[in-house]
Amino acid sequence: MNGARVAGVLLALALALGAPGTAGAATSGSLNVTLTARTEQALKARGVTVRTSGGASRSGRSVTLALAAGDAKALRTTGSLRLRTKHRTVSLGSPRLELGSNPRVTALLGGRRTTLLTLAVAPDVSASGVQLPRTSATLTAAAAKTIAGRLRVSKLPRTSFVTVAATASFSGAAAPPPVQQPGVAPNGPCRTTTGGAAVEPGAGEPPVKARPAGARTITSATVTWRVRESFIQYIASGEGTSTARGASGEPPEVAGGSEAPLVYSFHFPFAEGWCDPASGAARIAFTGTVGFRYADHEIDLRANDPEVELDGTSSRVIFRMTGSGSTDGANARAVVETLDVSKAGGVFTGADAKSFAYERIPAAVPPGAATSVFAGYYLPGDPFGWVSISFTTE
Structure with missing residues (x-):
C-alpha cells in the first residue's frame, strides 16, 4: 500500500x-x-x-x-x-x-x-x-x-x-444515548491493545471471535500481509503466488538475498469489523485470496478471507484455507500465524480516538501447532513475516 x-x-x-x-x-x-x-x-x-x-x-x-x-x-x-x-x-x-x-x-x-x-x-x-x-x-x-x-x-x-x-x-436529530445496563461494556471510544508471548490456538477450527456488548463498528480498514521471504522464494521456484477475488500484491521487490524481484506483500478488501472500548480487542475481516503453487512439490494452497484478531497475547490471523492434492486446506478456517503486538513497529491512535494503526506487527507460526498450515516448512514459533493494519470506527 x-x-x-x-x-x-x-x-x-x-x-x-x-x-x-x-x-x-x-x-x-x-x-x-x-x-x-x-x-x-x-x-x-x-x-x-x-x-x-x-x-x-x-x-x-x-x-x-x-x-x-x-x-x-x-x-x-x-x-x-x-x-x-x-x-x-x-x-x-x-x-x-x-x-x-x-x-x-x-x-x-x-x-x-x-x-x-x-x-x-x-x-x-x-x-x-x-x-x-x-x-x-x-x-x-x-x-x-x-x-x-x-x-x-x-x-x-x-x-x-x-x-x-x-x-x-x-x-435527524442525534439519538439519545442508550441506557447502560448493568454488566454491559462501556460504549466509549476504542483503544489499542497490547501484546506479549503468543498463546496456543488449540485444536480444531477456531470459533469466530464474539463481539462484546458495547463494541463499536469499524467502518473502514486496510491490511498488508507480508509473508516470510524464504517461503515466497521457495514457492517462486515453482509457479509462485497469485491473487484473486479482489486481493492484490505489492509491486515485486528484491529482498532476502534473492536477486529476482518477487511479490512478498499482499492487500485484501475490507469486509467488516468491530473494536471493544473496554478491552481494546478488535476483529477485522477482509475478503480475497492469495495462492501458493509449486506443482512439482505437490503444493497448491490458497489462503482466503483473512480475519485479524487484535487482543493482547491472543492476537492472531485466521484464514480459510483451500487447495488441492496434499495441500487441500480442508476448506476450513485455521490460525495461520500469531501476532506479537508488543513488538509492532508502531501503534498509533488518531486525535479523535476513532482511527488506529498498527505497523509491522511480527507474525509467527502458532506455538504448539505441529500440524498447522506452515508448520511443515517452519517450526512452531518461527517468524513468518508481519502484518500492518489500520482502521476507523464509527
Whole structure:
C-alpha cells in the first residue's frame, strides 16, 4: 500500500470528506475532487497511478466519494487510496475533512494522521448541511515530501493540485444515548491493545471471535500481509503466488538475498469489523485470496478471507484455507500465524480516538501447532513475516 497522481487522488479523497454536520445526524451527499490538467500530467510523467477502495469511485480526473456520518469537528469517508509506481506503494487510510477555524484534509500516512491538503475557500457549514463550491486545494509541503520520498519520484507540484466541490445534508436529530445496563461494556471510544508471548490456538477450527456488548463498528480498514521471504522464494521456484477475488500484491521487490524481484506483500478488501472500548480487542475481516503453487512439490494452497484478531497475547490471523492434492486446506478456517503486538513497529491512535494503526506487527507460526498450515516448512514459533493494519470506527 503513484507519487504525483497518488498525491492528487489522495488529496481529492480527503477533500471529498469535507462536509461537517450535527453530531449524530445522518449524512448524505458526496464530495468531488478533480485533478487539474497540470497535476494529471505531472503524475503521469512520474509513473504514478491511483487505486480506490471503499466508498470511492473515479472517472477520468475526477474522484467522487460518498460521505459517511460526521460531526461538527470532522467529516470522514469509508474509502482509502493506494498510490503506486512500478516498485513502490503509499497507502492513505481513512481520509477526513477537519472542520473549524483551519479546514483541511487529513489521512493516515505511514500510520500517522497527516494533513494532506489545505483549501482556498472554507466550506459553508450550517445545521442542515455543508456547501463547498468548486475551489482549489494545495498539497502541503510535508505531505508532498513524504509521498514523493516513499514513492521515490521527483518533487510533486503543490499549488492548484486539485479542485474540490462538496454538497452534504444532515437529517435527524442525534439519538439519545442508550441506557447502560448493568454488566454491559462501556460504549466509549476504542483503544489499542497490547501484546506479549503468543498463546496456543488449540485444536480444531477456531470459533469466530464474539463481539462484546458495547463494541463499536469499524467502518473502514486496510491490511498488508507480508509473508516470510524464504517461503515466497521457495514457492517462486515453482509457479509462485497469485491473487484473486479482489486481493492484490505489492509491486515485486528484491529482498532476502534473492536477486529476482518477487511479490512478498499482499492487500485484501475490507469486509467488516468491530473494536471493544473496554478491552481494546478488535476483529477485522477482509475478503480475497492469495495462492501458493509449486506443482512439482505437490503444493497448491490458497489462503482466503483473512480475519485479524487484535487482543493482547491472543492476537492472531485466521484464514480459510483451500487447495488441492496434499495441500487441500480442508476448506476450513485455521490460525495461520500469531501476532506479537508488543513488538509492532508502531501503534498509533488518531486525535479523535476513532482511527488506529498498527505497523509491522511480527507474525509467527502458532506455538504448539505441529500440524498447522506452515508448520511443515517452519517450526512452531518461527517468524513468518508481519502484518500492518489500520482502521476507523464509527
